[in-house]
Amino acid sequence: MRIIGGIYKGKQLFAPKNLPVRPTTDFAKEGLFNILNNKIDFDEITVLDLFCGTGNISLEFASRGAQKIYAIDKHTPCLNFVKDTAKALKLNSIFIERADVFKYLEKTHSTFDLIFADPPYELENIANIHKLVFSRNLLNLEGILIIEHGKQTDLSAKKNYLETRKYGNVHFSFFTQSSEE
DSSP states (O other), X not given: OBOOSGGGTTOBOOOOTTSSOOOOOHHHHHHHHHHHHTTOOGGGOEEEXXXXXXXXXXXXXXXXXXXXXXXXXXXXXXXXXXXXXXXHXXXXXXXXXXXXXXXXXXXXXXXXXXXXEOOOTTOTTTHHHHHHHHHTTOEEEEEEEEEEEOTTOOOTTSTTEEEEEEETTEEEEEEEOXXXX
């Protein structure tokens, strides 16, 4: 796992082997950030990283200058790794919270420019992420929700759907909070 862009481009990250994670592959992450490079100004956004795991995505956003990144996960060892890595790299823009993602989405009153969710692919209620984000208006105007999932999940019928991009076994479905609503 490595940071592919920004001030820490090329930095290798070595997560402990005992973490309950499946980090987004470098190939998929590179594809994702190539898309995002054309859609957003990194240094002006607030990001919510759900099921943050190793912090792979949070660290990438921080390296690229995102103002604030909120990393949410329920596994303390994962959060400790993210916190320690962010501290070692002097990335002060990452804020960590231990929480169940669905409960967090039900309770937060914050809004975000970009929400990235990387749930376990076998999670049965992946679509509830979309439902909670849009029913609670958690995206700022023109904000983007990205849900990473496996091929067995199809989110294309959901409201505000833009597209799905595939990188090997990794699928990213994109949604937006448009001004037309």
